[in-house]
Amino acid sequence: MTQPEYDPGPQIAYAGIINLGTPDLERSLWFFRDLLGMEVVEQVGGKAYLRGYQELVHHSLILTQQAEATVNAYGFRVKRKQDVELFHKELTEQGIQTLELAAGHEAGRGEAVRFLVPGSEHPFELYYEIDKPEAEESLRSKVPSNSSRRRGLGVRRLDHINLQTSASTVNQAEGWLRKSLGFKRREFARIPQAPDILMASWLSVTPQVHDLAIGVCADDAPGQFHHVAFNVENFHDILTAADQIRDLDIAYGAGPGKHGIGQAMYLYIHDPGSGHRIELYSGGYHIFDPDWEALEWKLPELEFGQTWYGDVLDVGPGGQFLSTSPSAGLTP
Known part of the structure; x- marks a missing residue:
């Protein structure tokens, strides 16, 4: 007897794109292109x-050149072309307002669906089709798995995105991300004074510890952006970046150091054109066990989760590390 083909339903493949609004596009371009080495x-x-x-x-x-330093969109690539339509159908059935974005709405990208995450109100865009252009000849690498030669501080790829929302909505948003988009909780912490509320949760759809993190905003506001992390090859690259950035007019955030959560080395800096927080990120462990049970961080070990070694993150009242950027609404 022939069994019907199993269909797992629509799935997220990875965190693919972030759209950062910047009041000073040329300064931001200098930062990402010339210093971090990204290809335009x-x-x-x-x-x-x-x-x-x-x-x-x-x-x-x-x-995106604009008056305010707002994050316009968080893009996630899905696993199959039909998953865009299938997710759109599921969102509609849940009563979530969506926008259909035609192919070409964003250069190089196919059709997408845009919506606000229930609870956190972050503008997500789900897409599949995206062009794969060759770099101009002067930038091409001899290694076929590289899109271009390594330049600047050597940013390899977007690693993960960190979002924040209000204490009253964080549980709802985190639960929705797991139930409706298929993210898996890998590590988490609760607010010590309110243990029923998540302080932060690290979620992934890949073997990484997190492709996406969501936590409580110090200002108790929804739709907040904490940072986007870009991956560099090794710990030495983090130290090189820290050394070079000291000579430049760039807001130095925190680090270099190593997180206990995820076990990767970090350096937090700020794009001088927009002020958005950027993390340079290297290392970390991967999860392959299908029966992985989420790890909870509690006091007093929680401080080691934030910083295993290096600069202790300033998370006290009014701490610099708690600052965020706003996100756009359903219509950017």
Whole structure:
């Protein structure tokens, strides 16, 4: 007897694109292109499309010239072309308002569906089709898995995105991300004074510890952006970046150090054109066990989760590390 073909339903493949609004596009371009070494694939109409040297797709970063430093969109690639339509159907059935974005709405990308995450109100865009252009000849690498030669501080790819929302909505948003988009909780912490509320949760759809993190905003506001992390090859690259950035007019955030959560080395800096927080990230462990049970961090070990070694993150009242950027609404 022939069994019907199993269909797992629509799935997220990875965190693919972030669109950062910047009041000073040229300064942001200098930061990402000249310092971090990302390739500008295309620049048109006040937007620049960039990628790391190991990203074969059209872009992972969009820099948009605008008056306010707002994050315009968080893009996630799905596993199959039909998954865009299937997710759209599921969102509609849940009563979630969506926008259908035609192919070409974003340079190099196919059709997408845009919506606000229930609870957190972050503008997500789900897409599948994206161009894979060759770099111009002067930038090409002899290694076929590299889209271009390594330059600057050597950003390889977008690694993960960190979001924040209000304490009253974080549980709802985190639960929705797991139930409706298929993210798996890998590590988490609860607010010590309110143990029923998540302080932060690290979620992934890949073997990484997190492709996406969501936590409580110090200002108790939804739709907040904490940072986007870009992957570099090794710990030495983090130290090189820290050394070089000290000589430049760039807001130095925190690090270099190593997180206990995820076990990767970090350096937090700020894009001088927009002020958005950027993490340079290297190392970390991977999860292959299908029966992985989420790890909870509690006091007093929680401080080691934030910083295993290096600069202790300033998370006290009014701490610099708690600052965030706003996100756009359903219509950017």
